[in-house]
Amino acid sequence: MFCVIYRSSKRDQTYLYVEKKDDFSRVPEELLNSFGRPVLSMILPLDGSKKLANADMDTVRNALEEQGYYLQLPPPPESLLKMHIARNKGQ
DSSP, rough: OOEEEOOOOOSSOOOEEEEEEEOOOTOOHHHHHHHSSSSEEEEEESSSSOOOSSEEEEEEEEHHHHHHEEEOOOOOOOHHHHHHHHHTTOO
């Protein structure tokens, strides 16, 4: 099984994974509208020979099989306050 990864033209660090190149037939229209024009990023095998940078291989594979797509959102911003508190706890 392969996955085709597209990056969003509207949202930074947002990626859409589908099974076939340029086939968005199983992706909800509302999602595509908010995603913007999909920009081809890469095509990867989901056989474990390559790692996904910010997604779990099994989660992606299951989402593709069950719903036909996987949406990767950007990581939440780091809380500078939490980092400061954690750093100063031992003082």
